[in-house]
Amino acid sequence: MRVEQLGDGEPEIAIVGGIHGDEPCGPRAIEALLQADPDPARPVKLIVANEExxxxxxxxxxxxxNRAFPGGPDxxxxxxxxxHDLLAELRDCVVFSMHSTQSYGGPFALCDTVDALARSACPYLAVDALVETSQFSDGRLIERPNVLEVECGLQGSEAAAENAERLIREFLAAVGALPGEPHEDREVPVYRMCRRIPKRRGDRYEVFAENFERVNAGEAFAAVDGEQLVAEEPFYPILMSSYGYEDVFGYTGELVGKLEPDTEPVPDRR
Ligand SMILES: [Zn+2]
Known part of the structure; x- marks a missing residue:
């Protein structure tokens, strides 16, 4: 684990990249920030987690x-x-953790449930959505309070690395460490992950649905070896891809509200 710091004093803000070793966007963005060496108004800890x-x-x-938290020294x-070691580094910090996906090119944020950090930070972030992982948070860093995760884009892409660099600066603006303003006129839709979409064994997987775009009941949204999967009820696909996960296509989600600058989320149903 690599731990660096910008600014003087005991950091209460931490930026984490490289929880997954095959997602270079976070470590690249952290390296770029270290190179730029800005002078933050509040000290910031920068962590590349799984260097090995x-x-x-x-x-x-x-x-x-990201299924191993809280872990243990033995x-x-x-x-x-x-x-265990990472949680010790993150004690007393609000945390921004960067990932990338095989399912969606645009950046989106994730939290366990919408909390004060998500509410205050998301208006600053150029993200397409906020996802509540709720029942799927077990063993993930996001289970801990005061953690906001972000999916920066497609795994290994230049765009994901560029998005990660921008998102770090936007997050640091949101927490008062670097200058910056919230995005005016931006409403961030909030989705909640509901169910895994299982993927039976096969040779060829296809996904017809777009993430965050409603699938209607009766609509074919994916196929295994040409055999279509049809939605029994409407849903919003989240983290859905043909080959991103071994045993699931992704998750069904529901749209639960939206975040607007300086407002509470407006839940449709809770
Ligand atoms: Zn990841």
């Missing part, structure tokens, strides 16, 4: 770090011990 997995360009070495796996 990053060096091998693998998602993880022994187990998925855990059986590299990631189990790393999870």
């Amino acid at each position: 997995a990053r060096a091998r360009n693998l998602r993880y070495v022994e187990e998925d770090l 855990a059986d796996t590299h990631e189990g011990r790393l999870a």
Whole structure:
């Protein structure tokens, strides 16, 4: 784990990249920020989490770090011990953690449930959506309070690395560490993850639906070896891709409201 700092004093803000070693956007953005060496109004901790997995360009070495929290000092796996060490580094910090996906090109934010951090930071972030992971937070960093995650774009793309650089600066503006303003006129839709969409074993997977675009009941949204999967009820696809995950296409979601600058989210139903 690489830990760096900008500014003097004990940081209450942490930026994390490289939870997954095959997602270079976060570590690249952190490196770019260190090179730029801005002088923040509040000290900021910068962490590249799974350097061992990053060096091998693998998602993880022994187990998925983002399923291994809280871990422990004597855990059986590299990631189990790393999870424990990372949480120790993040104690007393609000956390911004960067990822990338195989499912969606645009940036979007994720939180366990919409909290004060998500409400105050998201208006500053150029994101297409905010996703509540709720029942799927187990073992993820996001389960801890005061963590906002962001998916920066497609894994390995230049766009994801550029988005990550911009998103760090936007987040640091939101928490008063760097100058910046919220995006006016931007409404961020809030979705909640509801169910996994299982993927049976096959040779060829297809996805017809677009993430965050409503799928209607009766609509074919994916196929395995040409056999279509049809929606029994309407849903919004989240993190859905043909080959991104081994045993699921992604998740069904519901639209629960929207975030506007300086307003509470307006839930449709809760
Ligand atoms: Zn990731």
